[in-house]
Each structure stands twice: as C-alpha cells, then as structure tokens.
Amino acid sequence: MVEIPSSLCSLFSTQIEEEDGTYLVEVPSSEVDNEALSANETYRVAILESQVSTASSMQPESQQPPSREIKNQSPSKPPVDEGEVRDVTIETVGDQGDGIAKVERGYVVIVPGAQPGDEPTVEIEQVQENVAFARIVDSDPRAL
Template sequence: MEISDELLCLYSADVSDDGDSYRIEVPRREVETGAVSVGETYRVALIAPESESTTEAEVSDEPQPPVEPGEIRYVEIEDLGKQGDGIARVERGYVIIVPDTEVGQRVKVEITEVKSNFAVGEAIPE
C-alpha cells in the first residue's frame, strides 16, 4: 500500500453510532502533538479491517510495535538518548530514536528499523 506524503497521522479507531450519524474519534495525542487542529477539515481514508486469517504474530499476547518500516510519522522529540540521539514517544510510550534532532523539535520521520521495544527513524526534510 502506498502512503501519501501528506499523511499527518495514522491510528486505528472504531466507528460508533451517534444517533443520526456515525463517528470516528481522533485520539487526544494527535491534537496535543499538533498533527491535527480542532476546527480544521481533513480528508479521511479508511482501510478495511484485517482479514480473519491472522498470522501467528498477530495472535501473540504481546503487543506489536505501533510502527512499521517505511512508515512516515510526525513526532516531537522529547528527550535525548545517551549517544545524543533524539527520542520521541508514540502510542503506549513506544520509543522512536531519531538521530541528529533536538529536544522540542517536531520532525517528519521515516521509520527505518523496528524492534519490539523501540524503532529507529530518519528525519525527512520538509
């Protein structure tokens, strides 16, 4: 699946019945990190739920990393690691290490490596 460079955020959400309409909620973190602004209008793409034929990895009780190699994310650098690399946190506190960034910087990142407890990303100039 090809993902547009205009992608601001990516998350899973349920569709809920709200009487005369249906609702898909935006996680608070997407507004708080600045990916989405209240009162703005956005294009929404829906991807079909995963098929019922799940792989063994998907059945595991251990949560899977919330990012995939090649995924593009906007993140805010919250800390610096021991070697001076920027550290961002996303869903469930999952860490993304981004070299050559500074605390407080908001960057567009391409995920280059994914491990069970952290990922490495490369800052992409805008």
C-alpha cells in the same frame, strides 16, 4: 495491498459510533497532543475495513461467517531498515529531550541531539515495531 501516501499525517484504529442518525469517528487525543493533527483544521480521512472485527473475533471459528480477510498477511513492517540513511524533519522533542521525526505512516524516529525544525540526515541504528532510533550523520546546515 493499500498504497499509503507520504503525506499521511496520522494512522490509528477506532470504531465508528452512531449517534442521533449521524456517525462519529473519534480521534484519539494523543494525535492532537503529539501534533499529528490540529483542532479546527480540515483533513481528508480514509476508512479501511479492519481485518478482524471485535464481534467476529469472539465467535468460535466454526460459527464465523466466511471471511474476506487476506490469509497469511503479516502486519506491515516498519518503513525504515537498520543502516538506512535518510533525511528527516524534526517535529518535536520527546520527554527525554531527543528530537522526534515522523516518516511514512506516522512511524516515529527518535534522533538524540536534534531540535524541532532541524532537517538532518540520519542513519537508522535500531528498528522496533513502533519506533526507530537514529543518529545524525549530517547536521542541518541551517542549524549551524
């Protein structure tokens, strides 16, 4: 299992494209739009091999070459649990006016009533595969 550092800004899947003897890794515009990354900044990039490639997944199983993928590995579970209390930093506000924080692996936590820059203590109330919903249990003292 790969250990993912807490300083991770973004996590996405993409294909590596060859163009004129160089290789390109295309960053989805949503990563910049959601302020996970900024244009004209330098980032460290880690490349992890995909467990299933598009080409091999189209071949019948009997024709596939021996696989190096780990059997019975489930997708990583969300990095938060219902009932968990933790400190977060609100990075932006969503379309519905709720605060949005990102925790490990860029996982999104939605916090109603929070504003960008707030650092409240929250309790995770509902956990889904891609997002969690939390309530503020202790407001950021700077926001008072």
